[in-house]
Amino acid sequence: MFKAKVAAGLMVSLAFLTPGVAQADPLTVDEQVYLKVLHEEGIFSGKGDDGLLSAGYVVCERLRDGQPVMSVITDVFNANKGLDSGGAGYLVGAAQSAFCEETIENKLT
Numbered sequence: 001m002f003k004a005k006v007a008a009g010l011m012v013s014l015a016f017l018t019p020g021v022a023q024a025d026p027l028t029v030d031e032q033v034y035l036k037v038l039h040e041e042g043i044f045s046g047k048g049d050d051g052l053l054s055a056g057y058v059v060c061e062r063l064r065d066g067q068p069v070m071s072v073i074t075d076v077f078n079a080n081k082g083l084d085s086g087g088a089g090y091l092v093g094a095a096q097s098a099f100c101e102e103t104i105e106n107k108l109t
Contacts, residue, residue: 034052034053034097035053052091055095056094057099060096063103064100
């Protein structure tokens with residue numbers, strides 16, 4: 001019985017020492033807020049938070065390249081069948097607020 005407990009304890013200890021998958025870079029504050037806002041609105045991705053972050057950064061790339069906001073919202077909607085048009089607009093707005101505020105038109109100063 002004692003040997004079994006020692007062996008089990010050793011296995012648990014080795015599990016913590018075994019190198020695992022490298023931890024991703026920690027999220028920035030902007031990324032954390034972006035994800036929190038989307039989650040609170042009930043917006044999730046089948047690809048997890050990485051999918052949402054990726055979508056946000058792509059949104060900003062397209063807006064910086066001059067694509068109109070409504071066109072980007074339509075693209076997000078068409079690419080994400082589980083997201084309604086309101087959710088697509090919400091994601092685009094959240095991305096703009098978090099990652100590319102300079103693309104927001106008619107900002108209050």
